[in-house]
Amino acid sequence: MKDVVPFDWTRIFIHDELPLGFLGEIAFRSALMYVFVLITLRVMGRRGIKQLSLFEFSIILALGSSAGDPMFYEDVPIGHALVVFVVVILLYVFFNYLTEKVEPVERWLEGRAVCIIEDGVINLSNFKKQNLTYHELFGEIRQYQVEHLGQVRKVYLEATGEISTYFFTDEEVKPGLPIFPELLTTATDKIEQEGEYACRSCGQVQKLPRGEQQPCTRCQHNLWLKACSTKRIT
Incomplete structure (x- = not known):
């Protein structure tokens, strides 16, 4: 050589x-x-x-x-x-x-658009089939100035890999899961006071009593965040 x-x-x-x-x-x-x-x-x-x-x-x-x-x-x-x-x-x-x-x-060859958020909650069966993480999903919709899932009517993962987001009107906005990164890390299974809480896994909002280990009625996970109900401001 x-x-x-x-x-x-x-x-x-x-x-x-x-x-x-x-x-x-x-x-x-x-x-x-x-x-x-x-x-x-x-x-x-x-x-x-x-x-x-x-x-x-x-x-x-x-x-x-x-x-x-x-x-x-x-x-x-x-x-x-x-x-x-x-x-x-x-x-x-x-x-x-x-x-x-x-x-x-x-x-x-082309794929199909998939609905991954509907009426403010995550469609877990569709979401888990996609090569997508919570951080990626929330990061995408935060670019539309979304603060919580209660502002979101539908989110589609398009065949091209892009995210399409549709919103509730201000009058239709309801309590939802806050998606700010610093809040998502504070999810807990301890409910300090009675109120409306959003499931960290699917976004389902439930009124919970004070206590511990309250499972989500939709996905059975038990990590919660205080639900947010602010209007969407662009």
């Missing part, structure tokens, strides 16, 4: 086994592959990266190596990469056709 000299700047910037003129070929390869990427994205449409479906995002990942390697590897012909691009684009068009014609395929 050839000895490698650390910090050999000639080796770092210019391959010692390739002529200096190969840098010009790399520039040409890079420009050509960049055009291929632009053409592929143009075929896929104008949606932003965050709005890509899982299928579309997988295509971007698959094309990464096909676009990058021919830019600077002298032994990777551009023609090979071009075949990869053509095949991937044809697959994209084919699967798009299937998603329009066959609903199970559409559901598998």
